[in-house]
Amino acid sequence: MQRNEMPSGALVLLILRVLRSGPLHGYAIAQRIHALSADALRVEEGSLYPALQKILRKGWVTAAWGTSDTNRKVRFYKLTRDGMKQLEAEASQYDRQTKAIQAVLRTA
Amino acid sequence: MRLRELLRRIHYLLNRRRFDDELAEEMAFHREMAEESGGVPLGNALRLREDSREAWGFMWIDRLGQDVRYVFRGMRTSPGFTAAAVLVLAIGIGATVAAFSAFNMVALRPLPVRDPDTILWFQRHAPERTVSAVPYPAVAFYREHTRTLSAVLAMTAAQVSVEGAEQPLSAFFVTANFFDELGPRAAHGRLLGVADEKPDATPAVVLGHGFWASHFGSDPSVVGTSVRINGKAATIVGVVAREFSGLAGDTPAFWALLERHGYFVHGSRLLTDFSSGVGMWGRLGPGVSAQMAEDELAILAAELRRQHPSDIWEGERLLSAPGGYPPLIGATSIFALVGALVLLILAAACGNLGSLLLARGASRQREIALRSAIGAGPGRLIRQLFTESLVLAMMGCLGGLVLGSLVLKGIMIWTDAPVWLDPTPDWRVVTFAVAIGFLSSVFFGLAPALQIARQTQRKTFGRTLLIGVQVASSCVLLIVAGLLTRAGERAASTDPGFEYEHVIVVELSLAEHGYTAARARSYIQDLSVRLRGIAGVEDVSVTSTPPLGGLTITALLQLDGRTLAVFIHQVDPQYLATMKIPLLRGRNLIDGDERSVVVSESLARRKWPDQDPLGQPFKIGDETLTVVGIAGNARSLAIRDPEAVELYRLAREADLTGLAVVARIAGATEALAPAFSAAANAVDPNFKPQVQLLKDQFDQSVRDIESGALAVSLLGVIALAVACLGVIGLVAYSVAQRTKEIGIRLALGAESRHILRSLAIQFQGTIIGGLVAGVLGAAGLAQLLRRELYGLSTIDPIAYISAIVLFLFAVGLAALWPARRALRVDPMVALRCD
Numbered sequence: 017m018q019r020n021e022m023p024s025g026a027l028v029l030l031i032l033r034v035l036r037s038g039p040l041h042g043y044a045i046a047q048r049i050h051a052l053s054a055d056a057l058r059v060e061e062g063s064l065y066p067a068l069q070k071i072l073r074k075g076w077v078t079a080a081w082g083t084s085d086t087n088r089k090v091r092f093y094k095l096t097r098d099g100m101k102q103l104e105a106e107a108s109q110y111d112r113q114t115k116a117i118q119a120v121l122r123t124a
Numbered sequence: 125m126r127l128r129e130l131l132r133r134i135h136y137l138l139n140r141r142r143f144d145d146e147l148a149e150e151m152a153f154h155r156e157m158a159e160e161s162g163g164v165p166l167g168n169a170l171r172l173r174e175d176s177r178e179a180w181g182f183m184w185i186d187r188l189g190q191d192v193r194y195v196f197r198g199m200r201t202s203p204g205f206t207a208a209a210v211l212v213l214a215i216g217i218g219a220t221v222a223a224f225s226a227f228n229m230v231a232l233r234p235l236p237v238r239d240p241d242t243i244l245w246f247q248r249h250a251p252e253r254t255v256s257a258v259p260y261p262a263v264a265f266y267r268e269h270t271r272t273l274s275a276v277l278a279m280t281a282a283q284v285s286v287e288g289a290e291q292p293l294s295a296f297f298v299t300a301n302f303f304d305e306l307g308p309r310a311a312h313g314r315l316l317g318v319a320d321e322k323p324d325a326t327p328a329v330v331l332g333h334g335f336w337a338s339h340f341g342s343d344p345s346v347v348g349t350s351v352r353i354n355g356k357a358a359t360i361v362g363v364v365a366r367e368f369s370g371l372a373g374d375t376p377a378f379w380a381l382l383e384r385h386g387y388f389v390h391g392s393r394l395l396t397d398f399s400s401g402v403g404m405w406g407r408l409g410p411g412v413s414a415q416m417a418e419d420e421l422a423i424l425a426a427e428l429r430r431q432h433p434s435d436i437w438e439g440e441r442l443l444s445a446p447g448g449y450p451p452l453i454g455a456t457s458i459f460a461l462v463g464a465l466v467l468l469i470l471a472a473a474c475g476n477l478g479s480l481l482l483a484r485g486a487s488r489q490r491e492i493a494l495r496s497a498i499g500a501g502p503g504r505l506i507r508q509l510f511t512e513s514l515v516l517a518m519m520g521c522l523g524g525l526v527l528g529s530l531v532l533k534g535i536m537i538w539t540d541a542p543v544w545l546d547p548t549p550d551w552r553v554v555t556f557a558v559a560i561g562f563l564s565s566v567f568f569g570l571a572p573a574l575q576i577a578r579q580t581q582r583k584t585f586g587r588t589l590l591i592g593v594q595v596a597s598s599c600v601l602l603i604v605a606g607l608l609t610r611a612g613e614r615a616a617s618t619d620p621g622f623e624y625e626h627v628i629v630v631e632l633s634l635a636e637h638g639y640t641a642a643r644a645r646s647y648i649q650d651l652s653v654r655l656r657g658i659a660g661v662e663d664v665s666v667t668s669t670p671p672l673g674g675l676t677i678t679a680l681l682q683l684d685g686r687t688l689a690v691f692i693h694q695v696d697p698q699y700l701a702t703m704k705i706p707l708l709r710g711r712n713l714i715d716g717d718e719r720s721v722v723v724s725e726s727l728a729r730r731k732w733p734d735q736d737p738l739g740q741p742f743k744i745g746d747e748t749l750t751v752v753g754i755a756g757n758a759r760s761l762a763i764r765d766p767e768a769v770e771l772y773r774l775a776r777e778a779d780l781t782g783l784a785v786v787a788r789i790a791g792a793t794e795a796l797a798p799a800f801s802a803a804a805n806a807v808d809p810n811f812k813p814q815v816q817l818l819k820d821q822f823d824q825s826v827r828d829i830e831s832g833a834l835a836v837s838l839l840g841v842i843a844l845a846v847a848c849l850g851v852i853g854l855v856a857y858s859v860a861q862r863t864k865e866i867g868i869r870l871a872l873g874a875e876s877r878h879i880l881r882s883l884a885i886q887f888q889g890t891i892i893g894g895l896v897a898g899v900l901g902a903a904g905l906a907q908l909l910r911r912e913l914y915g916l917s918t919i920d921p922i923a924y925i926s927a928i929v930l931f932l933f934a935v936g937l938a939a940l941w942p943a944r945r946a947l948r949v950d951p952m953v954a955l956r957c958d
Contacts, residue, residue: 042150043157061154062172065147069179073136075128084153091150 027059027067029110032095032103035077039094041084042068068093076102136180148173191511198512205484206516209477212846213520213564214527216473219466219839220560221528222535225553227459229532229545230450232552235369236544238307240448242408243371244273244417247445248401250437257401258442259435260382260394265428266404266442272417273406275305278382279371280402282389282636285812286377287352290801292633292812293335294376295353297385297402303330303364305407306371311336313347313362320361321383327358328381333366334543335377353378354388354637355810369544371405373450391638398435405447414444461908465604465839468597468901470564472843475593476850478568481513482590483857485572506573513569514562521561525549528557588890594850595894596901598843599931603902604909605840606923608833614766620822621758622671623704626789627818628800629670630655635781637811644780647807654803655787660796663788665698668775670784671760672821679744679771683730690727691761691770692744694779700755700772702788710738710753718774722753727769742771749773763825786818793817844931848938851887856942858886863949871951883943891935895928902927 034040034048045068046059071077076099084090095103136143151173177183199206234240248255260278267276278299283292303315311333320328329351331340340346350359364379382402386392394400408417422441429436485492496505532547549557571590630651634644652664669675669691678689693699697713700706700722713720721742728737728751740751755772762768775783789796800815859866866879902924 041153043154046154061151061158062175064154065151065172065176066179069147069176073129073132073180075132086157088153089149090153091146 025106026110027063028071029103029106030057030059031064031067031071031093032076032099033107035093035095035099036103039080039082039092041082041090041092043090044084045093071099074098074102133180133182137182137185140182144173144177147176151176187507188511191508192515194508195512195515199515202484205480208849209480209516210519210523212473212476212480212849213516213561214523215842215846216470217520217524217557217560217564218527218531219469221524221549221553221557222531223459223462223466224556225528225532225547225549226462226535228550228552228556229547231459233546233550234448235371235373235450236367236546237369237371237448238305239407241446243447244406244408244414244444245371245447246404246406246421246442248437248440249443250440253437254443255401256403258404259398259401261396261398261432262425262428262436263402263404266406266421266424269424269427270406270417270420272409272412272420274409275301275407277302277305277371277405277407278402279405280382280385280394281372281376283633283814284353284378284388285355285637285810287355289339290812291814293378295329295378295380295388296370296372296376297380297382297388299382306368308368309365311363311365312344313360315362315364316379316381320381327356327384327387328361329353329358330379331360331363332375332377332379333364333368334375336363339377353380354390356388358388367544367546369450369542371447372403374542375544389636389638391640398432404442406444418442418444461905464905464908465601465836468600469839469843469846470560472594472597472846474564474568475590475597476846477516477564478572478590479594479850479853481569481572482575483853485509485575509573510565510569513565513573517561517565517569518558520564521557524561525554525557591850591854591887592890592894592897594843594847595891595931595935596897598840598847599895599898599927600901600905601836601840601843602927602931603899603924604905605833605837606927607902607906607909607920608836610920610923611833620760620763621705621756622760623702623788624671624818624822626791626793627671627703628787628789628793628796629673629816629818629821630785630787630800630804631670631673631814631816632784633813634783639781641777641780644783648780648783648785650807651785651804654806655785655800658796658799658803660790661787662790663698663702664785665702665787666696666775666783666785667699668694668779668782668784669761670786671703671818672763672825673784676761681731688730688769691768693761693770693772694775694783695772696775699786702786703758703760704788705758706756708754708756710751712753713772713774715774717752718776719747719749720752720773721749722755722772723751724757724770725754726757726767727771728754730769744773763822793819840927844934847931848934851935851938852942854887855883855939856945858883859942859946862946866946866949867951870949876947879946880943883946884939887939891932895931899924899928 030049031045034045034052040048042064046064049057049059068077072079072093075096077093077095079091079093081089082092151169155169174183237243246258248258258278263276263278266273270276276299279302280297282295282297284295286293298316300316300318300321304317308315310330313330315330316328319325331346336342336346344363346360347362348360350357352358358380364375368375380388383395385394394402406417408414418441425436425440425442429438429440492505496502500508529547529549535541536545536547568590632648634647639647648666652666655661655664669677677692677694679692681688681690695713697715697717700712707722708725710722713722721744723731723737723742731737731742732740737751737754742749742751757768758770759765759768761770787800794817797815797817801812804811804813804815862883869879869882
């Protein structure tokens with residue numbers, strides 16, 4: 017079992033990012049992150065659902081029931097306008113931070 | 125942003141069940157999909173779901189719900205423990221709640237009048253003196269000129285004689301705006317107002333509710349009838365509602381207008397004279413502070429002084445105090461004392477409950493071990509155990525509120541408290557009860573919870589402390605009860621130094637009936653002659669301060685840096701003989717002897733320990749008198765103070781209207797009282813003085829101390845019972861814990877007394893420590909008590925020793941009962957058990 021623990025802030029950022037292209041259900045979010053990271057990041061239930069509840073509470077996404085590809089009733093998460101703003105803010109902050117860290121790593 | 129988040133959380137809270145079901149379904153779907161694609165499910169599904177729900181921050185409600193449900197389930201399985209715990213706690217909390225409600229009722233709650241917070245009560249004040257009576261002409265001047273006060277109210281009390289009533293009755297004379305400003309309801313008819321002030325209006329009075337009920341049998345048809353007050357006709361126009369308190373916290377038989385004082389009281393100069401005064405209140409105008417009102421009135425007083433230089437003092441100002449609250453004079457130390465006593469009961473109850481919980485914790489060791497084995501951390505365990513205490517505390521709190529209110533209601537009925545005092549618990553009382561409940565749950569529940577959760581049963585420190593608290597607090601209560609009982613006995617048994625069995629007092633209040641000094645002199649002479657003519661009357665004399673009458677005149681004497689209050693009796697030469705107070709040395713006062721004084725033996729000893737008191741000068745105010753005689757000690761004005769000192773001088777012209785007549789009778793006093801009333805009626809049919817048997821007043825003052833002692837004894841017995849319960853529990857627990865050891869010792873041939881001694885040694889430190897703390901506490905409390913009760917000795921060895929013996933006896937018995945079980949231990953059984 018490989019454990020790629022990521023800070024919860026980063027997980028929220030990734031969730032918001034994959035939802036930008038359209039509503040997804042929980043399992044699909046995990047799959048999408050897994051696929052997009054070239055199988056490097058695995059999102060477990062234990063961290064995904066608490067993070068989803070948190071961003072629901074924050075109002076960055078809304079949840080609505082729909083039907084999955086496999087014709088099952090499932091909850092889809094959709095990015096809200098607040099969520100979009102939050103994504104932009106967090107993404108640019110993350111950008112700045114990684115650039116700064118890389119700068120240190122490169123020169124030190 | 126924050127607000128919307130809060131709304132979302134509330135929405136979640138309200139639809140929690142649906143949200144949780146949806147989450148469960150969603151996560152089940154996730155799991156299925158993961159398994160289909162060959163993943164392995166990780167972790168406990170329930171646990172994961174709880175973690176997700178944690179994001180909303182409402183999990184504590186679930187946990188609290190679980191804990192509370194668990195507590196109630198546990199209570200159902202041990203109803204005996206639950207009942208005992210709630211009862212002990214209800215007693216402890218109930219005592220504090222009753223005391224606090226009483227305090228709340230008389231000190232924190234305003235009087236039931238309109239806008240009580242804007243009413244101020246005024247007193248005259250100059251650098252040297254403070255007087256509560258303000259001359260009516262000054263009140264009228266302030267009322268006319270003030271801009272800070274929207275209304276000025278005045279009131280004065282008087283005793284009036286009413287046709288058909290044997291005893292004089294009380295009347296309050298108030299300004300015409302009084303009822304309008306304070307807004308009481310009329311139970312019947314109408315109240316007095318500005319219209320009654322007109323000179324041509326028929327003189328009207330309003331009845332107090334209590335008097336209307338007791339005297340007219342609550343008959344509404346009395347409204348409109350006429351009544352003769354001090355011989356003057358007046359119409360009863362209404363009855364004031366029962367719940368009206370007035371501003372003095374007391375309600376009279378009659379309310380009349382102050383502007384009519386001259387009509388009802390013959391020769392009254394109250395409205396025109398600066399020498400007398402009335403009570404003055406004011407209502408603050410909108411946006412005005414008390415300080416602004418005081419400042420303005422100081423300026424007005426200075427202006428009035430220019431017009432009346434001799435009547436208004438130099439630098440006079442009016443001091444304000446909140447007027448919408450019951451007047452509390454000198455009651456704070458009583459409340460401090462009662463507070464200390466009830467907190468002791470609460471401490472004993474909490475200590476007791478704490479040890480009960482610990483003992484119960486011991487028997488729950490298995491359950492706790494199991495719970496911690498399946499993953500409950502110490503935090504979770506403490507929270508659950510503390511929830512138990514909290515639930516107990518809240519049940520005890522409810523019981524305490526009910527019990528406390530009932531006790532308070534009972535006390536109010538018993539002591540005949542004013543009807544406008546409302547004992548129903550208000551938000552303050554409920555808040556107080558809940559706070560006390562919470563604090564006591566911390567006190568009795570937290571230590572056991574910590575100890576149980578940590579599984580450190582062997583450490584008995586917490587237990588020892590809890591027992592020590594119970595021992596100390598019950599000990600304090602017992603000792604104080606003993607001190608009070610002894611003080612009561614002493615007051616009843618020692619000779620007060622004057623005759624009280626065979627004396628009748630006629631309280632005259634001539635000044636209030638408008639008598640001048642000359643008329644008073646002839647009234648008293650006439651009455652004395654008539655009284656002497658009654659068969660059985662041995663002696664008649666006068667005094668300005670009748671024995672045990674509550675009125676005292678004192679001179680303050682500086683002796684060795686201490687202030688000594690000397691009770692001054694203004695009498696006639698016959699007084700000492702009438703009251704059978706012996707003249708020990710020198711001579712008695714004689715008529716016209718205004719510069720002489722007879723001092724009590726106690727005063728002579730205090731003031732001139734090494735000199736002959738006879739012939740010594742004695743200063744009272746600006747006068748210097750000469751000591752001519754020494755009389756025996758007679759505590760007629762301070763029955764409870766064995767150290768009281770007094771002196772006797774002649775009553776002068778100015779004292780005549782304030783005198784009372786005392787008479788000594790040969791036989792029983794009861795039979796002669798009607799003859800005395802008849803004699804007074806023959807002198808002036810419009811004026812009925814109060815005829816009292818001195819014996820009744822003496823018995824009453826002894827009863828006051830005795831009922832105080834009884835009440836504290838009751839508290840002491842409750843605390844003792846609670847402490848005994850605690851000791852039984854403690855010894856029983858210790859025996860249970862040491863069964864194996866005792867078994868071994870018995871098997872090896874130890875005798876019963878050895879076993880008992882080994883048990884006793886374990887607790888002697890706690891008991892002795894508690895006793896020492898208790899004795900010290902009691903000595904401290906006795907100091908506080910002494911300020912109220914002079915007869916109380918702070919170092920009364922009999923009270924201390926008997927309380928300690930009683931305590932040890934009761935606790936010893938309580939300990940022996942469970943200890944017997946230790947002796948019946950069968951060594952074989954004890955060794956076989958784990």
